[in-house]
Amino acid sequence: MFSRSALRSLASELRLTAPSTISSAAPLQQRACLHQSASLMNSQQPQSQSTSSHPESPLSATPRAQDTQPKNVKTSTFDENTMTPQTRAHVPIAKQPVAPTFNSPLKVTKSLMSQLPHLVGQKPHYVVAQLHARPYLLTEGDHIRLPFLMPKVKAGDILRFNRASALGSRDFTMKGSPTIDERIYECRVRVTGVDSEPLRIKEKTKRRQRHVKQAKSKHRYTLMRVMDVRVKTPDELLAEGAVVVEESADSSVIEPRS
Structure with missing residues (x-):
């Protein structure tokens, strides 16, 4: 077991070394904060430029959505592969029945x-x-x-x-x-x-057969x-x-x- 004198000397050494460790860690935190602030400023610059060049364009959560333009969707067109035909005009010619022929009116x-x-x-x-x-x-x-x-x-x-x-x-x-x-x-x-x-x-x-x-x-x-x-x-x-x-x-x- 340690004696009281040894414990006192160990505690005094820890008190002396603790401020040095804190002072050495403080510049690292300051450097990290400065690095984060610089990255935020760099990331905000293109957004400010984009907003200044296009002040009337709506903002979006993703920058890609601001640059792309919405496509013109035509509701009148009909896609045979994805939609179900609703009228006879939507049915392909190959799927329509053959017209019957008659000899008399x-x-x-x-x-x-x-x-x-x-x-x-x-x-x-x-x-x-x-x-x-x-x-x-x-x-x-x-x-x-x-x-x-x-x-x-x-x-x-x-x-x-x-x-x-x-x-x-x-x-x-x-x-x-x-x-x-x-x-x-x-x-x-x-x-x-x-x-x-x-x-x-x-x-x-069948009778008298095991199969x-x-x-x-x-x-x-x-x-x-x-x-x-x-x-x-x-x-x-x-x-x-x-x-x-x-x-x-x-x-x-x-x-x-x-």
Whole structure:
């Protein structure tokens, strides 16, 4: 153990050396403060010059944003790769359906031409479209999940349902015999993708056999969305070359709903 005299001498030595250490550390702190102030002055000089040269320009947190100019954004343009088409004009020509060709003009009766404006003016319209002998009741905006995978179609393709047994609105219904001529209406759908069901495994065995077979199935289905269900006006039919004929048994008739 140290004696009291040794401890007193050690404390006196520490008192003598402490002011020297503090005095030596003070110039270092002053030098650091002077260095920081000089760097701040140098960094503030280009900002003052920039503000003096451009006094009306708005200040920004980043100096790069002050130098760059905002780009002119055109809202009227349409980008096929990033945006979803909303109208028929936005659909690329390669994705549009092929226009059908007919050998004879459309034949409509006088009663149909007189009642057609009532059906056209009442929206929304519905159509009972037939696909592979299965009826589908469709309106604009509906989503369809076909019970099979449609071949040779991709996401984004537009299809037209041209076989319909009925077409109508809230108070009127047009019935075909057996179908309505596709030149009277338009029903367009868009392929949105493919859906698949969960993997199913079925075990199959035979009598007096120890081997068990596993049959795996994972079906896929085509998804669609109805884009447009529209009934053409009498003026449009006449402009396309429709011919008004007398009443016949196989002509389409518009019936009011009771």
